[in-house]
Amino acid sequence: MALNLHPADLSDIEKIATATHFTVHLRSGPHDKITKRAKTLAAAIRAADKLGNTPGGRKPMIYAVTPDKMTVHVPAAMIAQARKEAATAPRRAASKDSGARPKGRRAEIAENAAKGILPLVPDFSAETHRRFRGKLAEIVALVEAGDVAALKAIEIKPYSSSPKALDRYRNLAVSALEAKERPSKKADTSFERASISD
Incomplete structure (x- = not known):
C-alpha cells in the first residue's frame, strides 16, 4: 500500500x-x-x-x-x-x-494492483539511488494525486536497477489506480511491462 x-x-x-x-x-x-x-x-x-x-x-x-x-x-x-x-x-x-x-511474489503484487491496492514506494535512501530520487518523488506525488495520464507520460528507460524500480512502481501504481476507477471491471494491466520483478 x-x-x-x-x-x-x-x-x-x-x-x-x-x-x-x-x-x-x-x-x-x-x-x-x-x-x-x-x-x-x-x-x-x-x-x-x-x-x-x-x-x-x-x-x-x-x-x-x-x-x-x-x-x-x-x-x-x-x-x-x-x-x-x-x-x-x-x-x-x-x-x-x-x-x-520466492513463492508467487510478483504474481501477488500484480494481483494486488489489479484489485486497486497501491504498491509500496521503493526505498531510494541508498547512495546508489541518489540521482533518481527526484524522479521518484515526482512519481509518488502523481500517484498520490491519482494522475494516471501524467504517470503514463513519464519516460523511464529501465537500463539499471534504479530506473527499473521506478518503472515497476509506476506501472503497478497505474494498474492499481485504473482498478480503483473501474471497480466493477477487470483492471487493465496492459501497461505493466516484463520488467516487473521483486
Missing part, C-alpha cells in the same frame, strides 16, 4: 530523497539529547529502535539531512513503510539462499 501522507509531508518527499545521511534524536531530559547518525533510512530506524523510548514515553525522531544541510523530519508513514519492506526482505533472502523461488 502506498504512503498515506499528509499534503505537508508530501511536499518534503523530494527533500528527503536527496538526503546525504539521516540523524536520530532522542531527548532524554530537559538538557540531555542523544544523537545518532546513519547512512540510510533503514539504518536510522534500526538506531531508533535500539535507543527505544524514554521512561516518560518519548520516542526517537528521525531526520533527513540534505546536501545543503537542511534538516527534514521523516514522516511516520514513510518510517512505517520502510519497516514493512525490511520485514519482507529476510523472507526473500531466505528463499534465495535455499535455492527456492
Whole structure:
C-alpha cells in the first residue's frame, strides 16, 4: 500500500530523497539529547529502535539531512513503510539462499494492483539511488494525486536497477489506480511491462 501522507509531508518527499545521511534524536531530559547518525533510512530506524523510548514515553525522531544541510523530519508513514519492506526482505533472502523461488511474489503484487491496492514506494535512501530520487518523488506525488495520464507520460528507460524500480512502481501504481476507477471491471494491466520483478 502506498504512503498515506499528509499534503505537508508530501511536499518534503523530494527533500528527503536527496538526503546525504539521516540523524536520530532522542531527548532524554530537559538538557540531555542523544544523537545518532546513519547512512540510510533503514539504518536510522534500526538506531531508533535500539535507543527505544524514554521512561516518560518519548520516542526517537528521525531526520533527513540534505546536501545543503537542511534538516527534514521523516514522516511516520514513510518510517512505517520502510519497516514493512525490511520485514519482507529476510523472507526473500531466505528463499534465495535455499535455492527456492520466492513463492508467487510478483504474481501477488500484480494481483494486488489489479484489485486497486497501491504498491509500496521503493526505498531510494541508498547512495546508489541518489540521482533518481527526484524522479521518484515526482512519481509518488502523481500517484498520490491519482494522475494516471501524467504517470503514463513519464519516460523511464529501465537500463539499471534504479530506473527499473521506478518503472515497476509506476506501472503497478497505474494498474492499481485504473482498478480503483473501474471497480466493477477487470483492471487493465496492459501497461505493466516484463520488467516487473521483486
